[in-house]
Amino acid sequence: MREKMLCIVCAFLCMILAGCSQRVDNQENYPVLRMMSMGNEPAQMETIYRQLDALTEAELGVDVRISFYPWEDEIETIRKLVNSNSFDIYVYGAPFDSEELAHRGAFLNMEPYLETVPELVEFYSAQGIELLGRESVYSVPRIWNSTGYGFFYREDLRRKWGLEPVTDFQSLECYLYKAREEYSENAPINDKRFFTSLLELIAGGRYYCLDYGMGICWETGELVRLLDTPEYRTALETAVKWYRDGVISQDILYLQNNNTMSTLEMMKEDKAAVEFCNHFSAICSNYVLALSEVNPEWELGWLDYNLLNNSCYDTYFTGDGQIGLAVDSKCRYPEAAMAFLEKIHTDSRYYNLLSYGVEGIHYQQNEDGTISYENIPAENIFRGQIGLEQDTMMLTPQYPGSWDAVYRDVQERFAYMRELNGESAIASFSVVSTAYPDSQEAMTAYTDSRIRRMLETGTMNDIEDGIGRFREELESAGYDVFFDAVKKEWEQFQMIRGGIR
């Protein structure tokens, strides 16, 4: 009895003391890895964090928090974030001058940490990418097992307008002109990056287009300046024509951001009927589900530029200068960051959480193993991008309406072509020359050229004059020497790897 009373009193005193004391968060505080990604943050992100924390805290001893940045001027955004050491892990979803930033010490050299992440090394090795044996590894390249850019349009409108199926440049152009006519308020092309897609569309059959105005001829395997090719001129003429005819927005020269998200908004409001330059993955995750929710009756179509030009290969991966995942050089927990990268590449629990979210909240798992988004609110759908697209763990989505058939068709054709073409010999070639010390100046001259911008937006009528002035500009910036250096490197590379096809 006495013991019982003592227990009661002790319990009460504990209760009182607990009540008197300040609230103590009994959760252990773990270091936080900050990760940036492009896209929109899904609703109920906290449910993802809850599951992710359970994994990372137990296995890596850290928490991971992701900040999503919209697809506007993503290159500028990433550059700004990297410059300010804002995050521990960067996912750069678009090519930018990451190599230059890496050389300036912005990113962690992963080489000393590779032995701590054997599964990650093995994963890339299985893809034909050897991370070991290099002096420096500033990023892990992003595996790109998806087809590239293409033409996204409304199939129901095409039929309504009585147009031929969109299967080539001509039929595509017909659709653009009709869209221009029907949706006169907004020009069909309003993204300042459209020329890349236009060039791929026109020149992709002959050249593999690289950065900084270079391309590799499929037939000869020769590195060429696209500026000198007739296809480039044709593309410029097309741009001028389209601009003149209002297919391209009249303020294209003065646009500040990529108009990806505003185009989606316009399509949702039925004020636009086409997205000219976006890649299949973004279309699937961002556009299709959002538009299906607005109007399930809309039929959506896709013309894939890579498929059109037969430029699909087995395992496309990015070089240091392109897209991938990097760790900030000021990251306080590099081992944990590397371990996290290893997990998201090799562990399906991590992969699913960061690619699809939480089952039942952000997606639905079907009995056949596919996933779907039926009854999932649009705001819950994971539309971020953490740089993961791979065959091994990717879940097959089941899209609403007719898009599911489109998706499967594209995937089948993509898989067929990959198998047919095998591994691309140019995949790991970087146009950033290490032999030419002033290559950065030449590259900047190319990217910042106002004449090029005017030419490639169709706002310069006199193409001959423009090309002439552009050449002079590049020459004075040492571009020719830079090009020759890259060409030499390419020839050496080609000698080692063999033919490009």
Add this chain to the structure above:
Amino acid sequence: MNKIVRNILSGLTFRKKIYLVWLMAGVVPMVLVITAFINRVMVLVEYQNRYALEKNFEQSCQAIEDKAENMEEIARFLLADGKVQEAFRRQNAGMDDFDYLEQYENVEETRRIFVDSSSVDEIVFYLDPALPMVGKSSGNKYRNLDILEQEAWCYSMLTDGEYAKWGIIMNDPAGFMADYFCYVHVIQDSEDFGSVTGFVCIGLRLDALEKLLVPVLEEQYLCLVTADGTVVSGTSHEEAFPMQDQETYYYLSKEIDSTGIMLVSAIPRSVLKRQTIKSIAGLSAALLVLLGIVSLIYGKMSNRLTERIDHLAAVCRKSENGVLEKVEVNGDKDEVSVLCRAYNQMTDKIQELLKEQYRVGEEVKDAQLKALQAQINPHFLYNTLEMVSWMAAREDKKSVQSIVRNLSRYYKSVLNKGKDEINIRDEISMSIAYMEIQSCRFKGKIQFSSETDETIPNISVPKLILQPLLENAIFHGIQKKPEGRGSIWLRAYRQGEKYVLEVSDNGAGFRTGAGIEADTAQGSRYGLTNIRRRIDLFWESQAEMKVESTPGIGTSVYLLIPDISDRKETV
């Protein structure tokens, strides 16, 4: 009143009295103190809640004012930039794109730096459409001034001479700035200050602004409201906003600098009250639980005390019915234990006394029986009567007369109206009468003499305490001598604080401790033990009997009687 209280209290058990004391001295004061304490805490909590609301309001206000100031500064810096001014000159209208592109890039770079490096979310220019950079794409940040035609609040700045205003642009077809709290500043043509080429609009996202408006309480309205009462940002803005209802709401409002936008905080007073009660509910519950637990502990502890008292009371009640039980005593050293122990000792004593009483009662009965037998003493009477008969046959009239007179004196004192006690002189007189008879009987073989101190008061003594001693002296002293002759002395005198009755003889004597006390006289059957008990009972063990005897010399028996005043004399 006191009588009523006394009556009530007197009817309560000890346990109830203890509880009553706890109730009155513990619970009631504690409840009063807790009530007073809770009341005080309620006042403090209410004050604290109001203070928190006011502080929160001030902080929100300050945060928004800081933002507003920052927006004004950005507009000033932006428009003071020479390259920006150059780009917005009206004379640039119709300029070749290539020539103008550099100016545009300068402006755009500056704009982007401000957007990236400051806390503002957007900077948009509404410009003369003649300027080359002005477009109509939804994403373009350099927009046609005409779009603002329907926004009278800012469009009027083109003509009314004002240079800056705050508001929200709702009518941009692309929805631009509709979700922004805007600072709109006119852009003057740097070549002609009288001419306005457009507006720069510094925007802060309303949802970002809303993040600054963090209500203290869930039910609190914390909103930015325009002059016409439109809620532009903040909590609960879908509901009807309670404007200026001071009765029902605790209401705070302040204009954000000179923006014309009011920050308003309103919370139903009932919620405030409820919040206060909610805040102290836990404390009150804890205090009441504490009181309950203390009462429980007190109850348990007092039970431990009252249980023993109850037990003691129950045992006492049983004792009233003659059942004497012992109280269980634990190792405590408190007063209750002392009481219990005392009670147990008292019980032991009573038991002992009762036993003694019983024993004494038995002895008294026995003594009385023997005394009665002694009183009658049939052998003595038979022998005496035989002697009288024999003397009468001899016609010894004188001796017969003497014997009969002494026999009469003897029996008169022996009977003494049935009383057990007798005054000492009568006892001595009776003893003398007895000895005179015996002297006659033994025909001069026994010499008897008596001496009495006349100063001895006539105190009461148990009846027949000398006669057995004289009888012993005759039959165990003198008679046991071979010649059968001897003397017997009876003396009464004072010795210190005591009176002594002495019976001595020069008979056969005996070794002390050899059993004379246990011996029984054939004639009287009235032994020394009996006399000892009787004097112990009579004088409560203060009297004593001493026996001195030497074989061949004789025996002396002394009765030492205390000088007790109330027994000194009998009436």
